Amino acid sequence: MALIELSPETPALPAAATAPPAYYYRRAGAALAVLLLLALGGAAPVTSVLWQRVGAVPVPAAADFQLLDGTLYLMDLDAEPRVLTAWQARPLRRLWSFTAATDGDPFYVYDTTADFTLVRSGRSVTVLDARTGAVRWTSPVAVQPVSDRVAFAEEEIFRPGTEYDTESGDPGQLYGTNSGALHTEPAQRTELRGLDLATGAPRWSRSFPGSVFTTLSDGPETAVVVLTSDKLMLLSPTTGAVLRERAVPMIDGARAEEGDVVGDTVLVHYGSFGTGGLVTAYGAGTLDELWRQELPDPAGNSAYCPGLTCVRSSAELIVLDPRTGAERWRIADTDVFAFGADSVLEVQGQTSPLRTADVATGRPLIDLDRWGFYFPVQAGGAYVLSRLESDRSTVFGLLRQGAAAVQPLGRLPDTTVQCQAVPGLLACRATAGVEVWAYHA
Numbered sequence: 001m002a003l004i005e006l007s008p009e010t011p012a013l014p015a016a017a018t019a020p021p022a023y024y025y026r027r028a029g030a031a032l033a034v035l036l037l038l039a040l041g042g043a044a045p046v047t048s049v050l051w052q053r054v055g056a057v058p059v060p061a062a063a064d065f066q067l068l069d070g071t072l073y074l075m076d077l078d079a080e081p082r083v084l085t086a087w088q089a090r091p092l093r094r095l096w097s098f099t100a101a102t103d104g105d106p107f108y109v110y111d112t113t114a115d116f117t118l119v120r121s122g123r124s125v126t127v128l129d130a131r132t133g134a135v136r137w138t139s140p141v142a143v144q145p146v147s148d149r150v151a152f153a154e155e156e157i158f159r160p161g162t163e164y165d166t167e168s169g170d171p172g173q174l175y176g177t178n179s180g181a182l183h184t185e186p187a188q189r190t191e192l193r194g195l196d197l198a199t200g201a202p203r204w205s206r207s208f209p210g211s212v213f214t215t216l217s218d219g220p221e222t223a224v225v226v227l228t229s230d231k232l233m234l235l236s237p238t239t240g241a242v243l244r245e246r247a248v249p250m251i252d253g254a255r256a257e258e259g260d261v262v263g264d265t266v267l268v269h270y271g272s273f274g275t276g277g278l279v280t281a282y283g284a285g286t287l288d289e290l291w292r293q294e295l296p297d298p299a300g301n302s303a304y305c306p307g308l309t310c311v312r313s314s315a316e317l318i319v320l321d322p323r324t325g326a327e328r329w330r331i332a333d334t335d336v337f338a339f340g341a342d343s344v345l346e347v348q349g350q351t352s353p354l355r356t357a358d359v360a361t362g363r364p365l366i367d368l369d370r371w372g373f374y375f376p377v378q379a380g381g382a383y384v385l386s387r388l389e390s391d392r393s394t395v396f397g398l399l400r401q402g403a404a405a406v407q408p409l410g411r412l413p414d415t416t417v418q419c420q421a422v423p424g425l426l427a428c429r430a431t432a433g434v435e436v437w438a439y440h441a
Contacts, residue, residue: 050440051396051409051437051438052438052439053435053437054090054091054436054437055091055436056430056432056433056436057072057074057092057433057434058432058433059074059076059433059434060076061078062077062078063075063076063078064077065420065429066420067089067421067422067425067427067436068109069112069422070089070090070422070425071086071089071095071112071117072087072088072434073086074434075107075108077107079099081099081101081102082107082121083097083098084097084109084119085098086098086117089425089436090438092436095133096132096133098128098135100119100126101126102122104121104122104123105122108120110125110142110143113130113145115131116128116129116130116136116145116197116198118143124138124140125139125141125142125143126139127143127197127200136198139195141154143195146216146237147197148197149198150196150197150203151196151197152193152194152195152214152237153193154191154193154212156187156190156191157188157190157191158175158185158187159185162183162184162185163181163182164183166182172184186211187210188209189207189209190207190208190209190212191207192205192206192207192214192240193206194237194238203238203239204239204240208228210228212227213227213258215260216237216261217234217261217266218263223236223237225259225284227259227268228248229248229257230247230249230250230255231245232246232248232268232287233245233246233287244287245287246287248268248280251270252278254270256268256270257270261284262309263284263307263309264285264322265281265284265309265323266282266284266287267279267280267281267282268280268281271295275298276294276296276297277294277295278292279293279294279295280292281322281325290324291325292325296313297314298312298313299313301316301317303317303334304317304335305319305335305336305337307338308322308336308338308344308359309321309325310336316330317330317331319331319336319362328359328361328362329361329362330362333348334347334354335350336357338359339359339383341359343356343358343401343402344357345374345383345399347374351372351373351374351417353368353371353374353383353385354368356399366399366403366405366406368385368399371385371387372386372387372388373386373417375421375426376421378422378423379422380421380423381401382398382399382400382401382423383398383421384396384397384398384399384419384421384426385397385398385406386416386419389411393411393412393414393415394411394412394416394428395408395410395411396408396410396411396412396426396439397409398439400441407441409439410437412435414432414435416428416429424439424440424441425437425438426439
């Protein structure tokens with residue numbers, strides 16, 4: 001969820017997942033292995049047809065990793081300048097490496113498509129050929145792919161000489177920018193550009209006064225959602241043409257200050273970030289107003305609900321009906337994640353899964369108390385769960401949307417709490433480096 005302050009009087013924000021096809025086993029031995037795995041609750045040997053080790057890549061102590069689609073990316077954060085290495089995950093083999101132009105933070109794979117890998121290095125984004133690692137082009141600001149050929153970029157333009165000197169410690173309001181710098185004055189305007197993802201060549205450009213909120217809508221047609229202080233609009237990501245727009249009124253003398261998109265609803269907030277205030281909901285496809293209500297001040301409650309429409313009070317998280325704004329149910333001291341159309345995943349302490357529940361009523365569905373950690377499966381509609389055993393091994397299970405129970409997967413003979421998952425593959429930081437395992441649902 002992206003958030004941006006629109007009001008020039010408001011200070012900047014603080015710095016800061018179709019199940020796979022069914023697998024048919026033709027031999028009696030394979031079928032027996034599956035039955036044994038289920039009966040033993042995950043204590044299967046590494047030769048299990050459901051759980052197989054692919055290999056391990058040694059990594060330095062300061063290295064980090066990402067598993068995206070079928071590629072494992074290793075970021076060497078001690079190298080000067082920093083180095084990104086791409087590995088094909090199955091079979092495991094090195095593909096290419098990329099050396100950053102600077103040592104700036106952050107340094108990670110920002111996004112991927114079938115043909116391109118986007119790397120964030122400091123304030124800039126470099127677009128690489130996904131097969132060879134060759135540099136295609138570089139952008140000084142973030143680039144958001146829309147498809148494998150089209151992207152858009154957003155750049156705030158400030159008056160020269162207003163960049164804040166972080167070494168000075170001077171007091172006063174600061175204003176954020178998507179390039180990572182802070183300024184002592186609000187942005188004069190925001191430039192939004194459509195780009196050719198292969199070359200970086202501009203397709204279209206639009207300018208808006210001050211700061212704006214932008215994101216992509218998921219609906220019958222993909223569009224760029226743009227919220228200014230007085231207007232909400234949908235733009236074609238290919239041409240920049242206005243598909244739909246509507247005025248966003250001042251209410252009791254206040255203008256819209258921030259926005260976010262949850263499913264097919266655009267939420268426009270009139271209160272400052274982290275406080276209460278009026279919110280108005282619009283349909284993301286039509287921009288018709290759905291409802292509006294006054295939100296309570298969360299007063300420091302840090303619970304959050306990605307993928308859901310919710311309200312935070314000082315003590316509870318309140319799940320709302322996204323089409324009407326009516327209260328559905330409440331929960332305290334818990335984060336709640338959207339998990340398919342009909343359920344949610346409840347999590348405590350950011351790492352510990354508690355249960356799944358019915359999205360409409362909050363009624364508990366699957367108890368996950370025996371599992372200690374969860375890892376979302378990228379674009380897979382599932383979570384890989386894990387728990388640590390007394391023999392220092394780690395046991396894994398798969399939680400799928402609509403399933404009645406967790407499916408046991410297998411065991412890694414090492415202790416790990418740092419993993420990433422994509423459909424069919426799991427990568428974990430372990431003693432030997434980054435271990436890669438294949439699994440079948």
